[in-house]
Amino acid sequence: MNNLTLTAPAKLNLFLHINNQREDGYHELESLFTFLDFGDELEFNLTDDDQISIIGDTNDIKTEDNLIFKAAQALLPYKQKNQGVTISLKKCLPMGGGVGGGSSDAATTLLALNSLWQCHLDLQILAEIGLTLGADVPVFINGKTAIAQGVGEKLDTVEIEHKWYCVVFPNVHISTAKIFTHPDLPRNTPKLTSQWYIQNTSNDCEALVKKLYPEVEKTLQWLLKYGPSRMTGTGACCFVELDSEQSARRVLSELPNAWQGFIAPSHAVSLAHRQLASWLKE
Ligand SMILES: C[C@@](CO)(OP(=O)(O)O)[C@H](O)COP(=O)(O)OP(=O)(O)OC[C@H]1O[C@@H](n2ccc(N)nc2=O)[C@H](O)[C@@H]1O
Numbered sequence: 001m002n003n004l005t006l007t008a009p010a011k012l013n014l015f016l017h018i019n020n021q022r023e024d025g026y027h028e029l030e031s032l033f034t035f036l037d038f039g040d041e042l043e044f045n046l047t048d049d050d051q052i053s054i055i056g057d058t059n060d061i062k063t064e065d066n067l068i069f070k071a072a073q074a075l076l077p078y079k080q081k082n083q084g085v086t087i088s089l090k091k092c093l094p095m096g097g098g099v100g101g102g103s104s105d106a107a108t109t110l111l112a113l114n115s116l117w118q119c120h121l122d123l124q125i126l127a128e129i130g131l132t133l134g135a136d137v138p139v140f141i142n143g144k145t146a147i148a149q150g151v152g153e154k155l156d157t158v159e160i161e162h163k164w165y166c167v168v169f170p171n172v173h174i175s176t177a178k179i180f181t182h183p184d185l186p187r188n189t190p191k192l193t194s195q196w197y198i199q200n201t202s203n204d205c206e207a208l209v210k211k212l213y214p215e216v217e218k219t220l221q222w223l224l225k226y227g228p229s230r231m232t233g234t235g236a237c238c239f240v241e242l243d244s245e246q247s248a249r250r251v252l253s254e255l256p257n258a259w260q261g262f263i264a265p266s267h268a269v270s271l272a273h274r275q276l277a278s279w280l281k282e
């Protein structure tokens with residue numbers, strides 16, 4: 001039980017409302033998160049040295065800045081095995097795309113090493129550690145479709161219909177901080193009432209991102225041919241919801257060459273959690 005491979009799933013914000021800005025500069029959000037069965041591949045192998053090494057698609061991120069490394073470091077105080085780890089990363093999610101790639105990698109690393117290093121921390125503690133790495137990390141630790149409030153740490157699990165999604169990345173990297181610190185970002189959407197409908201929700205970042213990044217507006221327009229399109233997170237990825245894999249494949253087949261895209265089904269429980277549960281039963 002010294003090695004484990006998990007998929008760090010993509011997330012979509014099926015809506016993202018910004019209610020206000022807190023004293024500390026972070027924003028109180030209300031967002032419906034769901035997970036897709038598609039993401040980065042992380043292979044964890046325990047080693048006899050005491051090192052944390054990351055290999056594979058590290059791109060231009062320095063090891064010490066990689067959220068995977070930061071997550072592994074955060075668990076060192078709880079490690080019950082005197083072994084290091086080599087983590088091999090295959091990036092499948094666009095960075096800065098609004099699909100939570102970095103946050104998902106961090107959460108998946110916490111989940112994997114919690115088992116491999118026999119830390120035996122519960123999900124609540126892991127989520128608290130995760131929150132120090134990013135506002136989006138707790139929802140991946142929880143691993144269930146949920147409405148998030150607070151900065152993203154207060155989670156209420158919800159049941160929604162299983163759907164297929166086509167996600168399009170228009171090749172622009174959008175800094176989450178740039179959008180959240182922009183003066184034109186709306187920050188006053190009221191909290192949802194108990195009877196809310198997806199048709200009455202939105203992504204409050206969309207108007208600003210469309211203005212700053214015309215390619216995102218073009219993507220949203222193009223996707224409208226297939227259904228109501230929406231941006232996820234602070235972008236740049238946009239998505240359309242479809243009823244079947246076949247219709248999702250058709251959209252993907254018609255994608256303009258300049259853009260990247262993928263299709264995947266949503267699932268009530270994140271793929272990383274399902275894979276970890278099977279591995280623990282082995
Ligand atoms: C916007 C969301 C929606 O799911 O996702 P992405 O678009 O990043 O995928 C998340 O809230 C992002 O979470 P995450 O990407 O972990 O953000 P962090 O690294 O914690 O914060 C990056 C920056 O975003 C701003 N930020 C983030 C979350 C929040 N509730 N309020 C904020 O103001 C802050 O300026 C912060 O410095």
Ligand SMILES: Nc1ncnc2c1ncn2[C@@H]1O[C@H](COP(=O)(O)OP(=O)(O)O)[C@@H](O)[C@H]1O
Binds near residue numbers: 096098100105176
């Ligand atoms: N393992 C990682 N994968 C992706 N991004 C990472 C990783 N480690 C650190 N980062 C940094 O985190 C930033 C946000 O990453 P990501 O979570 O993919 O964005 P988003 O939340 O918008 O999808 C990236 O711009 C990158 O600089």
